[in-house]
Amino acid sequence: MTTSHSPVDWIRHTDLATLDPALLTQAKRCLLDLVGVAAGATQTELADIARRFVTTQHGGDRPLLFAAGRSSPTGVALHGAWLIDALDAHDGQVLAKGHAGVALMPGLVALPEARHLSGRDFLGLLILGYEVATRAGIALHATSPDYHTSGAWNALGVAAVAARLLGLDDERLHHALGIAEFYGPRSQMMRCIDHPTMLKDGSGWGAMTGISAALLAQAGFSGAPALTMTSPEVGGVWADLGQRWYLHEQYFKAYPVCRWAQPAVEAILNLRETIDDPKNVSRIEIITFHEARRLHVVHPSSTEEAQYSLPWSVACALGRGTLDAQAITDLAAPELRALASRVRIQERVAFNACFPAERWAAARLHLSDGRIVESAPCEARGNPHNPLSDEELAAKYHALADPLLGEQTATLYDIIMTLEERPASDLLAQLGAP
Structure with a gap:
């Protein structure tokens, strides 16, 4: 498949029937992961607030993702992306420094x-x-010059998908993209890192904005151009549409915390078998890159703080040998709080230079008997060059979805894995309230 130099033309006219089967396989992996994270996030406080908000403020008849009640398309998109974002375990891309699927899947449904x-x-x-x-x-x-949240740009992806689904012509598609760019939440990512709250990565607003943009453009609302797609200085970013597939360059998370904390988690897990008892660790040194050092909360009081806490992530990995959804909701464990208090974070110039394309960390454990054990530099697992296997992704999906869906989890898994042979309605019928 060759590319057009016009993103608008590519979005409108790409023949979906000719896409490489490998792309369909990867899309199913992404979809499975997003669905699992959404199911796992339903027990968070944010999920309940999101449901109540969209059912009262966005009236409509569309079913919500894994929740009771109905809402408008904008409300469904807002709720679904808020839901997935509530559990920081969804896919992402290093150069985009954020997440696309979290808004795209809710926007599409x-x-x-x-x-x-x-x-x-x-x-x-x-x-x-x-x-x-x-x-x-x-x-x-x-x-x-500022580091904006994912909602600032995944809104354009949602607008593109929605506009294609609505059959908008070139002119209205261009306006939809411009509206999404202009109204997309250009919120400060590092503010939410320094002060973690339910705002998270802005993707709820991004999904809602993308759907709104397509519907506004359909009604004749103008908003072109989208400068992040048409400015000469970004021409190279768009020149290889249809040739380089960024879908294959997404990462999958092994743990439900900020990606920046995960190299440190791997470093700690690599050292855990070298010590007899985590209680014998008197100091935990993490050497990483600047952005990861900003994940500074030591004793989180909410799941949002826990998901953006490197000390807590490290303490859970060292104390329990894993980092699962329970670790970011059960925040009172005294042994974990004690370990988190012993974490000290340093930057390494070489690691800073690698960001964002690569994220590295090393760990050094000081033991009570005077010994010091140190890890090699580590990356998070789940990148294209060190991927999670299909079996690992399936296990993650079941761990997150089984508590909510029970036997339905297996049915939904089979539907996703054979979706190219089915109508989309088979999938949609499984995504409502359990």
């Missing part, structure tokens, strides 16, 4: 037109959205 899609076309639109959103993120980071 929000519109009633989705029920008429084939499963293959559903996956094709998801692929299209990943390509647009990821490039929009890379372009925004290249042209803005």
Whole structure:
């Protein structure tokens, strides 16, 4: 497949039926992961607030993702992306420095037109959205001096998918992208790192903005151009549409915490078998990059603080040998709080230089008998060069979804894994309230 130099033309005219089967396979992996994270997040406080908000403030008849009640397409998108973002275990991309799928999947299921899609076309639109959103993120980071949340750019991916689903012509598609860019939440990412709250990565607002943008453009609302797609200085970002597939460059998370903390978690897990008892560790030194050092909360009091806490992530890994969803909700364990208090974080110039394309950390444990054990530099698992296996992704999906869905988890898994052979309505029928 060759590319057009116009992103608008590529979005409108890419033949979804000719997409490489390897792309469909990767899209199903992303979809499975997103669905699992959404199911696992339903028990968070944010999930309940999100449901109540959209059912009272966004009236409509569309079903919500894994929740009772109905809402408008904008409300479904807002709720679904808020839900997935509530559990920081979803996929991402290093150069975009954030997450595309968290907004794309809820945006795609929000519109009633989705029920008429084939499963293959559903996956094709998801692929299209990943390509647009990821490039929009890379372009925004290249042209803005501030580090904006994912909602600032995944809104454009949602707008592209929604506009294609609604059948908008070139002019209205261009306006939809411009509206999404202009109204997208250009919120301060590092503020939420320094002060973790339910605002998270802005993706709820990004998904809602993308759907709003497509519907506004359909009604004749103008908003072009989208400068992150049309400015000469970002031309190179868009020149290889249809040739380089960023869908294959997404990472999957092994743990439900900020990606920046995960290299340190791997470093700690590599050392854990060298010590007899975590209680014998008197000091935990983490050497990492600047952005990870900003994950500074020692004793989190909310799941949001826990997900953005490197000391807590390290303490859980050392104390329990794993870092699962329970670790970011059970925050009172005295032995973990004690370990978190012993964490000291340093930066390494070489690690800073690698960010964002690479994220590294090393760990050094000081033991009560005077010994010091140190890890080699580590990366997080789940990148394209050190991927989570299909079996690991399936196990993660079941661990997150089984408590909510029970026997339905296996049915939904089978539907996702064979979606290209089914109507999309088979999937949509499984995504409502359990």
